[in-house]
Amino acid sequence: MTKPFYCQLEQFLEEGLTVAVATIVQVKGSTPREVGAKMIIHPYGKHVGTVGGGCGEAEVIRAGLDVIADGQPRLVRVDLTEPISMQSMGVCGGVLDVLIERWGPEETKAQNNAMWAEV
Amino acid sequence: MRAIAAALAASAERREAVALVSVIQATGEFSPALGRHLVVWLDERTLLGDLQLGDLQPRLLEEARAALRERRHARLDYRTEAGAITLFVEVQPQPYHLIIAGAGHVAAPLAVMASLCDFTVTVLDDRPQYANRERFPTADRVIAGPFREELRKLRGDRPTFDPNTCIVLVTRGHQYDVELLLEVLDDPVAYIGMIGSRRRVRAVYELLERERGIPRHKFDRVHAPIGLDIGAQTPAEIAVAILAEIIAVLRKQSPERR
Numbered sequence: 317m318t319k320p321f322y323c324q325l326e327q328f329l330e331e332g333l334t335v336a337v338a339t340i341v342q343v344k345g346s347t348p349r350e351v352g353a354k355m356i357i358h359p360y361g362k363h364v365g366t367v368g369g370g371c372g373e374a375e376v377i378r379a380g381l382d383v384i385a386d387g388q389p390r391l392v393r394v395d396l397t398e399p400i401s402m403q404s405m406g407v408c409g410g411v412l413d414v415l416i417e418r419w420g421p422e423e424t425k426a427q428n429n430a431m432w433a434e435v
Numbered sequence: 436m437r438a439i440a441a442a443l444a445a446s447a448e449r450r451e452a453v454a455l456v457s458v459i460q461a462t463g464e465f466s467p468a469l470g471r472h473l474v475v476w477l478d479e480r481t482l483l484g485d486l487q488l489g490d491l492q493p494r495l496l497e498e499a500r501a502a503l504r505e506r507r508h509a510r511l512d513y514r515t516e517a518g519a520i521t522l523f524v525e526v527q528p529q530p531y532h533l534i535i536a537g538a539g540h541v542a543a544p545l546a547v548m549a550s551l552c553d554f555t556v557t558v559l560d561d562r563p564q565y566a567n568r569e570r571f572p573t574a575d576r577v578i579a580g581p582f583r584e585e586l587r588k589l590r591g592d593r594p595t596f597d598p599n600t601c602i603v604l605v606t607r608g609h610q611y612d613v614e615l616l617l618e619v620l621d622d623p624v625a626y627i628g629m630i631g632s633r634r635r636v637r638a639v640y641e642l643l644e645r646e647r648g649i650p651r652h653k654f655d656r657v658h659a660p661i662g663l664d665i666g667a668q669t670p671a672e673i674a675v676a677i678l679a680e681i682i683a684v685l686r687k688q689s690p691e692r693r
Contacts, residue, residue: 321447326443330437339457352525413459417470418436
């Protein structure tokens with residue numbers, strides 16, 4: 317019922333937008349979301365999906381905006397292991413590794429190969 | 436990037452399994468792979484994208500397809516004398532197919548919630564005044580017709596329903612539930628649940644054993660009374676209990692915690 321993730325991504329690219337895609341690729345301990353959870357970081361803040369919300373996600377969004385700007389993929393480690401306090405009540409106690417990559421409408425040379433024609 | 440997004444979107448719309456392989460880390464000879472992708476399907480169709488892995492490609496394909504079959508993401512590490520690469524195989528599995536037999540008061544909220552949880556939902560009832568689009572706006576298919584015949588049609592030319600299928604029997608009369616249960620009893624489906632009180636269910640199994648010679652153990656995997664015991668009372672609450680049970684089974688939650 318919710319729009320499939322890649323349908324939403326494709327729509328952004330069709331609109332000519334360059335976005336960043338964040339994917340949880342590894343977790344340790346108790347984390348708000350699972351390996352494979354994904355999020356689109358939108359240059360004007362219309363983000364789609366969640367990698368867990370809260371401060372950790374804010375960190376991912378900031379890194380995502382950098383990725384949109386410079387195109388360099390990043391592996392961001394979000395550490396939620398701080399002691400529980402009144403300042404950080406959302407802490408789950410785990411660590412997540414998030415891969416963030418730029419997805420743009422261009423058919424870059426790096427991605428290009430003879431198989432494009434078949435899609 | 437656009438062609439890769441388009442291919443993944445098309446597979447999502449066709450509800451077919453597909454994997455996206457991304458590069459988490461790469462050093463040495465593999466460094467140029469950073470930021471590249473590869474799209475892999477279960478069948479042997481032409482791959483999309485290129486990680487330029489050379490001799491490692493066949494091994495990668497084998498491991499990516501194994502992850503697809505097991506419906507789980509995978510992290511792969513390859514190391515050669517000239518470098519190392521860590522890959523993430525993101526699996527977009529085929530959604531589970533939930534067949535709800537009976538289009539009554541429990542079926543309506545169950546169909547909505549199952550759609551929210553990304554199931555492909557089919558609702559079946561022999562009463563068109565219940566089995567219709569107005570009552571099931573989110574369902575993928577709503578079928579009005581004789582129960583057993585329509586269930587057989589859903590199976591198609593396949594000999595059995597596959598392990599991707601979940602079946603919920605919540606018709607208006609126990610005789611229909613039982614008829615459908617017998618139809619799918621030997622199919623390797625992921626989940627079968629049947630509504631009815633504990634007493635009623637036990638009586639039905641005894642009757643089937645006595646009259647039809649069906650051994651008791653065949654009913655072991657049937658979830659009846661259906662749903663987790665959360666004290667559900669209203670039809671919507673019962674739908675929550677049913678869907679929770681299906682998720683617990685599909686996610687292989689241990690029975691003690693169910």
